[in-house]
Amino acid sequence: MVLQFTCSVALIISTLLIYRQVQYAKDRPKGYDVNRLVYSEGSDDLNRNYDALRDELLRSGQVDKVTRASAFVSNIWNWSMLQDWSGRYPDEQLMVATVDVVENYFNTVGMKLVAGTNFSGNLGADTLCVVLNEAAVRRMRFKDPLGQVITFRKGHRIKVIGVVKDAVMISPFSPAEPAFLRIARVMRGISFTGCRRGRRYMGRWCGWRLSSTSIIRPIHLSIILRMKLMARSSSSRS
Secondary structure (H helix, E strand, C coil): CHHHHHHHHHHHHHHHHHHHHHHHHHHCCCCCCCCCEEEECCCHHHHHCHHHHHHHHHHCCCEEEEEEECCCCCCCCEEEEEEECCCCCCCCCEEEEEEEECCCHHHHHCCCEEEECCCCCCHHHHCCEEEEEHHHHHHCCCCCCCCCEEEEHHHCEEEEEEEECCCCCCCCCCCCCCEEEEECEEECCEEEEEEEECCEECCEECCEEECCCCCEEEECCEEEEEECCCCCCHHHHC
16 A cells, blocks of 8 residues: 555656646747748758749748748757857867858747847858857856857857847757857858868767868758738638
């Protein structure tokens, strides 16, 4: 009897703990507006014909906004190693999630800027800038992140122009990862990045990572669009 009672209490406590974790993940702020978002993975054809596809989608009257990124809001495909930043401790290393976006990305997915500005739309200037999430600001111990200059490996330097709210990434049960959102370099519908085979850093597989000495390789930018909120017809309500 004592053993059965103990097992019953343990089972009840475990059930309550799991329920609270599920509720936490369900009620946790997402950091973006998930309503009516549609996502499609990139391909050569989509990259090549993106402008025509975007214009056709917007003309359809059923799509509100269209943007592109190297991953969906909740996914992380790329990691980069930082070389230097203001306040860095000696021998300190930091891996950050990196997401390539275009200038209307934040407006489309509903991510809110808490400081600074969005990308300007000037490709030459924007490639020298980066927007951080709040987790990156905390991890790098920035009291005033705007205007800070950060150096990637191989000496690639970028300036912080904005900070966005943390978004749920990878797992709804885990805190947001430090993330850098940088402008994608697009030429004739195809996005390019300098990259080489990644290595395992701090337990994470980095895939392809930025390198100023590597061959320029095309990457596929995924398409993210927000559908319009369509009014229901009287016939559908009846």
